[in-house]
Amino acid sequence: MSSSEATSGSGPPEEIRAVPVRRPGRWIAAAIVVVIAAALIRSVVTNPRFEWSVVGNYLFDQRILEGLVVTIELTVIAMAIGVVLGVLLAVMRVSSNPLVSRASWLYIWFFRGTPVLVQLLFWYNIAALYPKLALGIPFGPAFVHPDVNTLITAFKAAVLGLGLNEGAYMAEIVRAGMISVDEGQTHAAQSLGMTRVQTMRRIVLPQAMRVIIPPTGNETISMLKTTSLASVITVSELLYSAEEIYAVNYKTIQLLIVASVWYIACTSVLYVGQHYLERYYGRGATREVQARQGLRFGFFSFPHGGQ
Amino acid sequence: MVSAEAVHKRFGRQEVLKGISLRVAPGEVMCLLGPSGSGKSTFLRCINHLEKIQAGRLFVDGALVGYRQVGEKLHELHEREVTHKRAEIGMVFQHFNLFPHMTALGNVTCAPMCVKKVGREQARERGAELLARVGLADKLDAYPAQLSGGQQQRVAIARALAMEPKLMLFDEPTSALDPELVGEVLAVMKQLAGEGMTMIVVTHEIGFAREVADTVVFMDGGVVVESGPPAEVLSNPRNERTRAFLSKVL
Numbered sequence: 001m002s003s004s005e006a007t008s009g010s011g012p013p014e015e016i017r018a019v020p021v022r023r024p025g026r027w028i029a030a031a032i033v034v035v036i037a038a039a040l041i042r043s044v045v046t047n048p049r050f051e052w053s054v055v056g057n058y059l060f061d062q063r064i065l066e067g068l069v070v071t072i073e074l075t076v077i078a079m080a081i082g083v084v085l086g087v088l089l090a091v092m093r094v095s096s097n098p099l100v101s102r103a104s105w106l107y108i109w110f111f112r113g114t115p116v117l118v119q120l121l122f123w124y125n126i127a128a129l130y131p132k133l134a135l136g137i138p139f140g141p142a143f144v145h146p147d148v149n150t151l152i153t154a155f156k157a158a159v160l161g162l163g164l165n166e167g168a169y170m171a172e173i174v175r176a177g178m179i180s181v182d183e184g185q186t187h188a189a190q191s192l193g194m195t196r197v198q199t200m201r202r203i204v205l206p207q208a209m210r211v212i213i214p215p216t217g218n219e220t221i222s223m224l225k226t227t228s229l230a231s232v233i234t235v236s237e238l239l240y241s242a243e244e245i246y247a248v249n250y251k252t253i254q255l256l257i258v259a260s261v262w263y264i265a266c267t268s269v270l271y272v273g274q275h276y277l278e279r280y281y282g283r284g285a286t287r288e289v290q291a292r293q294g295l296r297f298g299f300f301s302f303p304h305g306g307q
Numbered sequence: 308m309v310s311a312e313a314v315h316k317r318f319g320r321q322e323v324l325k326g327i328s329l330r331v332a333p334g335e336v337m338c339l340l341g342p343s344g345s346g347k348s349t350f351l352r353c354i355n356h357l358e359k360i361q362a363g364r365l366f367v368d369g370a371l372v373g374y375r376q377v378g379e380k381l382h383e384l385h386e387r388e389v390t391h392k393r394a395e396i397g398m399v400f401q402h403f404n405l406f407p408h409m410t411a412l413g414n415v416t417c418a419p420m421c422v423k424k425v426g427r428e429q430a431r432e433r434g435a436e437l438l439a440r441v442g443l444a445d446k447l448d449a450y451p452a453q454l455s456g457g458q459q460q461r462v463a464i465a466r467a468l469a470m471e472p473k474l475m476l477f478d479e480p481t482s483a484l485d486p487e488l489v490g491e492v493l494a495v496m497k498q499l500a501g502e503g504m505t506m507i508v509v510t511h512e513i514g515f516a517r518e519v520a521d522t523v524v525f526m527d528g529g530v531v532v533e534s535g536p537p538a539e540v541l542s543n544p545r546n547e548r549t550r551a552f553l554s555k556v557l
Contacts, residue, residue, distance in 0.1 A: 187404060203406055
């Protein structure tokens with residue numbers, strides 16, 4: 001009978017000291033990794049053709065740093081356009097107006113369906129299609145008509161191409177976030193007399209953020225590297241600056257390494273940022289669980305006078 | 308307060324409500340009983356126009372729900388008018404549906420502030436008052452995830468009351484709760500009924516219906532099978548289906 005009784009032992013329990021299982025496979029795998037890594041490092045360090053001194057010389061070159069600034073500018077502006085456009089498109093996508101929803105679908109379909117490089121080239125050459133731009137009443141008189149060739153610089157074409165393309169991807173991310181919010185939230189908000197706009201702004205979107213933030217960080221990292229495509233349309237960003245230099249001195253590999261070092265440095269910074277953002281949003285969830293467990297624990301242990 | 312005349316509701320081909328007619332007087336507490344799938348919850352959602360009805364007439368406080376009658380024709384109400392009407396009807400859900408990103412007080416003050424444009428201080432004062440009324444004066448700053456199911460549902464009731472509704476709808480308010488937490492929610496509802504609130508309650512709590520309801524309505528298959536004072540319907544059901552249902556729940 002006493003065997004089925006649940007008792008809590010008195011005093012600290014004796015700790016288990018057991019001989020661990022031997023795992024030779026782990027040691028072999030580790031040895032292989034170390035050997036390969038050592039061989040790689042040795043070849044990179046000792047191969048004189050890497051010319052690491054050249055890499056060092058150009059790492060803080062004025063032109064490279066200027067290119068880096070352009071790359072960061074492009075990333076920030078294109079992502080800003082992408083996020084704003086993404087929210088707008090996602091809200092349009094779930095609109096009850098079929099035409100609005102279709103328009104958003106069509107946009108996403110088109111911009112995800114064509115390569116971003118093609119889009120960049122397209123915007124760069126837009127003046128061939130529309131030499132003059134007119135701002136005014138549709139089908140009516142125009143107030144200003146700037147020359148497109150001077151209006152759309154290479155930089156602006158890159159911002160347009162990258163931003164409009166990003167909007168399509170962000171729209172899907174935002175939409176996924178909105179879908180992840182339980183329908184009951186909308187019902188509750190509506191039953192309280194909130195309009196659809198109020199429900200979206202105050203109830204659905206704030207909760208969707210937790211799902212939206214991590215992939216947005218991912219998109220930002222991706223965008224930082226995608227800006228290198230703008231070198232094709234002569235935007236003097238990081239890669240283009242490197243290309244300009246090696247076109248003169250033929251130190252191609254070294255300057256590509258210089259550019260890569262800066263790309264890795266920037267993505268590392270973004271990694272850290274994303275890590276903290278994710279932890280911030282994840283912490284909300286785990287803390288809630290912990291708090292709830294704590295509460296439950298306190299609740300159940302109360303009758304026994306514990307805690 | 309509520310008057311339904313032959314209300315029909317379809318989801319696609321499936322007919323969920325097949326002509327519901329009933330009346331709820333001001334200050335009355337009506338309990339809707341019946342097996343799951345009998346259309347009780349759907350009927351509740353029709354009353355605040357979360358669902359559109361396909362035929363019949365539904366009136367709340369003398370006004371048509373979701374439409375305006377001009378001569379012989381019905382005109383759909385604008386979203387603004389629908390939400391305005393909805394704000395006068397409180398609703399409590401089976402799964403509470405509290406806003407998880409807001410504290411208890413935030414949940415209660417949210418709608419008064421953004422729908423009724425009540426000032427922040429005033430809303431918070433009134434919200435604290437309401438939370439105290441449901442026995443949660445010490446939980447103002449707790450997030451829903453930090454509250455037990457019973458506490459969450461009481462916050463949900465306070466949230467609905469914050470809009471000063473003239474009618475309260477309860478959709479199985481205790482069905483998702485641990486048995487030991489049911490009592491605290493029913494106590495709050497009992498108190499509310501005692502204060503003269505008009506209430507329609509979809510529930511499986513026969514004891515609550517017996518004690519608090521003025522009228523008990525038994526629904527099955529989208530129709531009202533039997534209705535009357537609880538003493539009659541619950542103790543002495545005339546209909547075979549009511550009897551069969553009650554013998555299973557009691």
